Amino acid sequence: MDPSDQKHFAVVDYVVFSVLLAASMGIGLYYALSGGRQRTTQEFLMADRNMRCLPVSLSLIASFQSAVAIIGVPAEIYAHGTQYWFIGCAYLLGLFIPAHVFIPVFYRLRVTSAYQYLELRFSRAVRICGTLTFICQMVIYMGICVYTPAFALNAVTGFELWVSVLATGLVCTLYTTIGGLKAVIWTDVFQTVVMFAGQLVVIVVGVQKTGGVSEVWRKVWEGNRISGLDLNPDPTERHTFWTLGVGGVFLMLSLYGVNQTQVQRYLSARTEKEAVRSCYMAFPSLQLALALSCVMGLVMFARYCGENHSDKLGTAAGDAMVLYFVMDMLQGLPGLPGLFVACLFSAALSTISSAFNSLATVTMEDLIKPHFPAMTEARAILLSKALAMSYGLLCVAMAYFTHLMGDSVLQMALKIFGMIGGPILGLFSLGMFFPWANSTGAVAGLGAGLSVSFWVSIGTILNRSSGSSSLPPDCRVNTTTALQTALSNVTLSRPSGLKRFYSLSYMWYSAFNCFTVILIGLIVSFLTGPMKEEDVTPGTVYPLLGKLLCFLPERLKKKLCCVTPLGQAVSLQHRQPPQCKEINGSSHRQEDRPPPEESESFLPDAHTPHVEHETAV
């Protein structure tokens, strides 16, 4: 944005913004000094496993709703219409499946890190591969999250970009480090409220200044911004009902099903029921968040349609245009620009703090503790805090790389989720739904999934000049740059062969990479000798086939899926078990798992390692 165009950020705006930072620090300080004072890793990383569903659900939506969505979604709607809104359809299955498949498995195994599951199901090596992949994903994603609000503040006020990157990293590191997961969850609650308030203010003021709801509707309707259901089956089409509503489910599963950040929230809930409920409660809030950002894009379109703002915007991307719009709306309303900047930083801080805490958890639980089983609690807690802090510094460094990339921030985030999150989802699915998968297959599958995903992404970059479908449809707005026009001419020729493969919509990345991992994983497993029924740790397999094939006769099902069904192991113990299996867990696993809870747990305890294996579902 042209510096002469920068709007005035009054003292009261700075005050509003400072209140946000001070309140977040305050919450951190409160949990540093109250309760167990963060002296155990149970409290620091797991919030004592004693949270209620309301804070957990708000924290769940805060984890992956950052300034990226708040700026990126309106920019997307402005340029391409409301098609993106159909991702809301994916929230349905995207939360239902985690609630009834992933949460029960993780919760009943009483894990701390989701990757402990991989060791219980496969081996230590698979666990470490999974953990390292997750660390990669979150560190890159955090770079985008820290960079986006700083970039916004810079565009709005001219405030030095790297000062705010450092400040965000520092504030967040501080309250995460002193307050632990309790502080992270409660700041998430507060920050989510601020986030909604900021978006709501922009919409209300924007609608008013544009001449009311009906005027906004007329303009977006005439401007062709209300998209119908696009049922085009072409997988290279960037946003259609299929890519968003079906591909989106896999994106949601990789985030809400198996991502440590979310798993840790489910596990911090006081009971399994409370965890499932929090997952359900996230649904309306997620829809609200999506609706607010989509409506903001529409109001922005109503405001600027037909007007030429390219002179004011220069070559700035759609993301910068959103900030221009917000400041244009809120100018002269003291405190409101500050509230919006607070909204952006709230969204970012809640995401970054969750990421720090989950990264500290996996590094501690998966990479460090197994090698030092005798570590004292005092040393472990000190190390966890040091880890949370060093990840804070690392993400500031990552922000620099984001700065160098040119994509829209929303697309960048969604691509990372699909490219690295997709293979992780595949790894967990392989373990949970396919009892035959073995450890070698899992490692080979993950390797193949990641390779294919990097191959496609490198191909996409090299292929970019020959045009992909990620270009705006006929844009009636004059802000379409000459470059975009030039590029859309090239798109007319349909890509073929490998090029077509490279232009696969990024909304399919999660699903595609997940299936690659499962396919290669199964092939390698069968080649190297599939896992034997009795070698699979009870409770690590979800009887998916059994549930899907419920119409088959009992005998056939027994042949196909003979693994202990979830939650039935204990109740079935009165029957004569044909085969027994002891849980041959490593020592640390036994230590940090509290005794199984009454009837809720299906894990056989030490005295009764008998589990019925050949029960059909």
Ligand SMILES: CC(C)(CO)[C@@H](O)C(=O)NCCC(=O)O
């Ligand atoms: C991840 C979903 C689809 C759902 O939470 C949405 O919040 C989103 O598009 N997020 C973009 C990434 C971000 O806001 O950081």
Ligand code: NA
């Ligand atoms: Na957030």
